[in-house]
Amino acid sequence: MTPPLEPGRAEGSALERLAARLIAQRAFLAEAARRIAGIPGPVFEIGLGKGRTYDHLRRLLPDRAIYCFDREHHAPPEESPPAEFLVLGEIQETLPALAARIGAKAALAHCDIGTRKPERDMAFARYLAAALPAHMAQGAIILGDRPMESPRLAPLPAPDFARPDGIAAWPYYLYRVTTV
């Protein structure tokens, strides 16, 4: 009765793919939080979206300032940061301006940028890989849902984490910021 699925969508239902993504995010964020324990500095949440990961980050890292970047503000008030931590606009303008304003290098940047437009996502990931390290502390962590390449980003191994049977290991990427 139901039309056949398109090729390439066999890796689970949309429900299972979202569950896989959330479970991976949670494990990678916990690993990132452990790795920045000795590194002072704020957090950059790049792609506030509906604020779910912001809500997770503020519980995981209650003593950090968390700056949330997005083009527009779509998160409900319950999952939005205070106004002074909300940075709206094109990141190519807002990231350098915010970095200049706060005068501190970030300890963590989480880049949840994936959409259904892979070419645009890859271009955005290239921009972040090139631009972010200058605004981050030595040894800081960058993680996200798209691979990033830069001489200043050293890939780190994925953490181990439990998944229910049938929930895939969703691809997520973790890097340490180094000097060249």
Added chain:
Amino acid sequence: MTPPLEPGRAEGSALERLAARLIAQRAFLAEAARRIAGIPGPVFEIGLGKGRTYDHLRRLLPDRAIYCFDREHHAPPEESPPAEFLVLGEIQETLPALAARIGAKAALAHCDIGTRKPERDMAFARYLAAALPAHMAQGAIILGDRPMESPRLAPLPAPDFARPDGIAAWPYYLYRVTTV
């Protein structure tokens, strides 16, 4: 640095709550699919939303007609049913009209109706508990994210399912349609 959380939101982050809900939905839908194996009839997906559960249902029950109800159509094309299975409008009008049109009783109804407005959700659950059984086969299954009460709905036990540490058992409800 981060303002304190409101009381009553200690059951996990928004990320964890969504993961908990998806994992529970998946387990309850699998249980419902097992329970209707011998009962012919279509499926009613009440609350298409973004179509994630529809996408899951069409993989879980590929031989069933799945009618998707919603006030408005917000699902992307990839997770939307063919037009003849999309039923838009107020359910108080569309449910009896669709039931009369197809002339078959449903084997399964999934009611994912929760919003952030608990009183409206409870009123909707009361309507569905009263109206759905007349359009469903004897022994059919109704499940959803809000409790339903009716002399024609017999509560069934929750299935067992694995959850990652720290992901709560999200409340979900399963009923068998009986005669009074």
